[in-house]
Amino acid sequence: xxxxxxxxxxxxxxxxxxxxxxxxxxxxxxxxxxxxxxxxxxxxxxxxxxxxxxxxxxxxxxxxxxxxxxxxxxxxxxxxxxxxxxxxxxxxxxxxxxxxxxxxxxxxxxxxxxxxxxxxxxxxxxxxxxxxxxxxxxxxxxxxxxxxxxxxxxxxxxxxxxxxxxxxxxxxxxxxxxxxxxxxxxxxxxxxxxxxxxxxxxxxxxxxxxxxxxxxxxxxxxxxxxxxxxxxxxxxxxxxxxxxxxxxxxxxxxxxxxxxxxxxxxxxxxxxxxxxxxxxxxxxxxxxxxxxxxxxxxxxxxxxxxxxxxxxxxxx
Numbered sequence: 001x002x003x004x005x006x007x008x009x010x011x012x013x014x015x016x017x018x019x020x021x022x023x024x025x026x027x028x029x030x031x032x033x034x035x036x037x038x039x040x041x042x043x044x045x046x047x048x049x050x051x052x053x054x055x056x057x058x059x060x061x062x063x064x065x066x067x068x069x070x071x072x073x074x075x076x077x078x079x080x081x082x083x084x085x086x087x088x089x090x091x092x093x094x095x096x097x098x099x100x101x102x103x104x105x106x107x108x109x110x111x112x113x114x115x116x117x118x119x120x121x122x123x124x125x126x127x128x129x130x131x132x133x134x135x136x137x138x139x140x141x142x143x144x145x146x147x148x149x150x151x152x153x154x155x156x157x158x159x160x161x162x163x164x165x166x167x168x169x170x171x172x173x174x175x176x177x178x179x180x181x182x183x184x185x186x187x188x189x190x191x192x193x194x195x196x197x198x199x200x201x202x203x204x205x206x207x208x209x210x211x212x213x214x215x216x217x218x219x220x221x222x223x224x225x226x227x228x229x230x231x232x233x234x235x236x237x238x239x240x241x242x243x244x245x246x247x248x249x250x251x252x253x254x255x256x257x258x259x260x261x262x263x264x265x266x267x268x269x270x271x272x273x274x275x276x277x278x279x280x281x282x283x284x285x286x287x288x289x290x291x292x293x294x295x296x297x298x299x300x301x302x303x304x305x306x307x308x309x310x311x312x313x314x315x316x
Contacts, residue, residue, distance in 0.1 A: 015041050016111040023133050023223045024114060026141045027216045034213045036104050053104075056209045063206030064093045066184035070177075073185055080172065081183075087289065089182045095286025096214035102279040103217050110220075113271050117227055123261045126234035129227070136223035143219050147212040155181055155204050181207060218283070221276050228269060235261050 018025055018039065031037035035053040038046060071086040073079075103110065120126075158181050165178035177186050179196065181203050238258055 015039075016114040020137070021130070021133065022118065023136050023227060024140075024220060025137050026144060027219055027223070030144055030216045031103070031213055034209055036100050036213050036217075037107055057101075059202060060093075060097065060206040060209050063182070063184075063203050064090065064097075066180075066186065066203065067093070067182045069185040070183045079174065081174065081176065086183050091286045091289035093210070095283050096210045098282040098286075099214045099217055099280050100210050102282075106275065106279060109275060113224075113268075113275060116271070117224060117268055123231075123257075123264065124234070126227075126230040127237075128230045128233060132226045132230045136226050140216065140219045140223065143215055144212065147215045148208075151208065151211060214283075218280060221272065221280075224272050228265060228272070231261075231265050231268075235265065 016024075016028075018028055028037055028039075032039050035049060035056055038049050040046070067086055067089050071083055071090065074081045074083055074086070120129075126132075159179055162179045165176060168174065169176055169178065177184055177199075179200060180186075181200070184199075184203065186199050235258060238254070238261070
């Protein structure tokens with residue numbers, strides 16, 4: 001079976017070239033850094049890319065297996081431990097990993113789409129194009145800047161809560177692995193020093209490999225829609241000029257141009273819709289499960305929060 005990363009002549013000819021003056025710059029830089037999106041297509045580069053990418057994916061899967069093992073053990077032993085976080089984390093892993101893997105396996109189709117979206121040779125460059133590029137790239141950069149420090153802060157909070165977790169273990173006779181980013185089962189009954197550092201680092205690293213990347217991939221349709229809107233505005237400006245034309249031949253040629261431009265925009269939109277459905281469709285289901293699990297966890301940890309929400313709703 002051919003690897004989704006295997007370079008074909010078609011992929012080699014259609015590789016999208018990154019530039020700060022083009023859309024998707026920061027997004028694809030991040031995806032390449034986390035080995036979801038190749039920037040070259042020569043055989044040696046692709047072999048190294050695939051090998052390192054598989055290694056990182058294995059670390060992420062092992063992280064998820066630890067959480068899955070924790071969930072199974074809690075259910076089988078009927079331990080008095082809330083499993084909302086386990087369900088939410090596993091659902092989030094499945095959703096994010098499916099998105100990232102789908103994007104990777106379809107990276108040649110996305111390359112073709114990027115090139116078609118930005119092909120202005122026949123219809124001209126939209127006047128607002130550069131403004132749209134700057135806005136889209138800045139939006140993606142803000143998303144990246146928000147995601148990574150946010151994850152680092154969450155990792156810090158799990159370390160800060162170690163004393164509370166250990167006190168709960170002692171009080172209820174539990175054997176929870178304290179300090180982990182996600183609820184997880186680990187072989188050592190007591191993790192201290194280097195053992196804890198290794199497990200914590202592997203878990204944090206595995207989560208970092210897919211969570212920011214899925215956020216970045218989700219921002220690609222927003223950037224693409226911005227370019228499509230700029231093309232629509234360009235077409236609308238062309239239509240407004242009809243009132244100034246008197247030559248029927250010129251009017252006919254301009255009308256043919258506008259109809260062709262309109263059809264091209266429709267086809268680009270359909271292609272984007274198909275890629276988004278096949279790449280990010282899983283988020284519609286998993287996001288609902290994650291949000292529900294997080295809400296359940298918040299209510300169980302802080303019951304007063306629900307009472308405040310009900311009171312606020314009743315007073316509105």
